[in-house]
Amino acid sequence: MKQTPMAEPRIQTSTAASTGLHVCPACGSDLVQPISWSPAALSSWQVDLRCPDCEWSGRAIAPQDEVDDYDVALDEGARLLNQALVTATTPAFDTELHRLLSRAGRPQGESRLPSQRR
């Protein structure tokens, strides 16, 4: 049986003209996540990356300013994800809270938790 060698991570040497580390070179998704990063030579970073959409993985050597831009993109992605989570769960939580309070016989105006009252 012939064994196939494990795929080596692709080396993607980034430049300022690239689309950014958050963009997948295989499918174009803008959800590429860092797996790990470590300092490299000359004010640059070696970043292992993974795309959750197509399972592409690779390694980039990127200068500090591109890594800073990536960090900003990751923070913005986390903010949008958190916002979507709050948007998706708040109505369901409110509905469930009102249902439980009405079952407990409390009027809906009393639906705020004691710690939320001012």
Ligand SMILES: [Zn+2]
């Ligand atoms: Zn991809």
